Every structure is written in C-alpha cells, then in structure tokens.
Amino acid sequence: MTLIDLANPTRFLALTARVLPWLAAATVILLAIGLYQSAYAPDDYQQGATVKIMFIHVPNAWLSMFVWGVMSIASLGTLVWRHPLADVAAKAAAPIGASFTFLALLTGSLWGRPMWGTYWEWDARLTSVLILFLMYLGLMALWRAVDDPSRAARAAAVLTLVGAINLPIIKFSVDWWNTLHQPASVMRMGGSALDKSFLIPLLVMAIAFTLLFVTLHLAAMRNEILRRRVRSLQMMQASRIAFSSDVAAGSRQENASKEVGAA
C-alpha cells in the first residue's frame, strides 16, 4: 500500500481498524518492560534514585520535538502535495504533542527541584521548550477558530512550518548558550555518555512512548475523518432543509398568485 492509496479516507480507516489493536498491544508490552527496567535501574552515583525521572522525562522531551517534526512534514503535505489526509494528520497530532511537551516540562521541573534547587529557570532550553508548548496551544486554538477545515489547514500549515524554526533552537540551545540544563548525553558525537544500565531502559521507554504516539495519532486521525463526515452530512441535511423550504415557499407564492388571478 502506497502513500497515494492512503489518500482515500475509507482505505485509511480500514488500515487503522486492522493495525490499531496490534499497535496498542505492542505499546502496552513495551511500556511494561520499560517501566520494569526503569524501576530496577541502579541509582546514579550523584543523583541517587531521582535518575528514574529521566526515563519518563527524556522520552517526552524527544517526542515533543518529534511530533512537531511530524506536523511539519504533514504541513508540507498540505501546502505542496495537497495530500487529503495531511491536514488531518497535522490536526490530530497537535493535542498529543502538547501533552508530551507539558509532561516534559512538568517532569523536568520535578527533576530540577532536587537536582538544581529550583523548579524553573529562564534558561535557553527550558524557555525554548515552553515556547514550543505555547505554539502547540496556539495551533490548537487556530484550528478551533476557523470553521472551514481546508482554510484552517492552510493557516495552520504555515504556522507549523514557521514554528519548526524552534526545533534546532531547542536541540542546540545547550551548546549555543550557557544553560543550567545538561548538554546532550545520548545523541551526540562520540556515542552515548550513559552507562548501559541507564541507556537500555531509556531506549525501551523512548520506543514505547513513540509507539504510544503512533497509536494515539492513528486513532485521533480516524476520529478526525469521522468528524469531517459528520460535518459534511450535517451540511447536506441543512441544504436539504433549505431546498425543501424554498420549494414550499415557491408553491405557496404560486397558489397565492392563482387566487389573485381568479379573484
């Protein structure tokens, strides 16, 4: 099945119906393994047991940027290729991305208090992620503000692509500026700085959360397609009512003119 085949919403719905149960099962299994490994990972020699927050904070932080990346590709699909499901994908991803970003900020804050002595610091990494969260909220508000989905899609696509400038700023903020946040320790030149006892649970949790995103995203896209079907059927119903009332008014007028003629 190619990307063009998936342009047909009915075919896409058939695919999600087949794939979603398997994806959900794989997500639950991987999350269970990841949580077990995280629970029994050793304490860090400096941070103690608070290192366990990393297993939940880092996957959410990665996903906060990954989801915006997915939305940016979908926005290109809307503006350049005019793929019928591109704006459905972008719209469905936004609340999920906003939730992951919120969790990254919250768990980071809860990790920061015991380690840095503060819940919040206006440094480059934290501030750029907060801006990302606000952009997610702005995008969701924009989708709600415009009634016509195709008009909203174009405006949201432009905003998403402009917002993508923030992704490299978030990624390299710890290198470009002197921040309280630590520099990259997993994806960096020269390999990961993390010991395997931390790296393996972290990667399992990252894959589990990514699968969770894929599952929720496909389900939310299915819902969005159904919502648009509801909208088009409601418009069809409204036009039928308008047409029948026009016909009734026309026949009343005709009868009235006949009566006047007879008089």
Next chain:
Amino acid sequence: MTMSLGPYASFIVMSYAAAALVVAILIGWVMLDYRSQTQRLRELEDRGITRRSGRSATEQR
C-alpha cells in the same frame, strides 16, 4: 528485590503519576471522541442523511 527511592521519592512518584494521568486522559479523550463521532453519524444516517456513495459513514472495511 526491593526498590528504595531515597529522600526525593515524592518527586519521582509525582513524575510517574503525572505521566500516567496525562496518558490516561489522552486515551480517554480518543476513545470518547470516537464513540461520540460514530454515534452522531448513526443518528444522521437514521434520519436518512447518507453519503453520496450510499455507503455507511461509519464503515471502516
């Protein structure tokens, strides 16, 4: 094997609890939204409003 969370246990537990709560809300939102949309489509179809193709709007196969 026992798990000791040390002096900052409340921060660790709150992080995991918050993640669990947000994920549960997301799953609940997706499931309730699906139920609501399929119900609205069925109501419209029961009133005789169908797609031009004549196929059911809730059809997924």
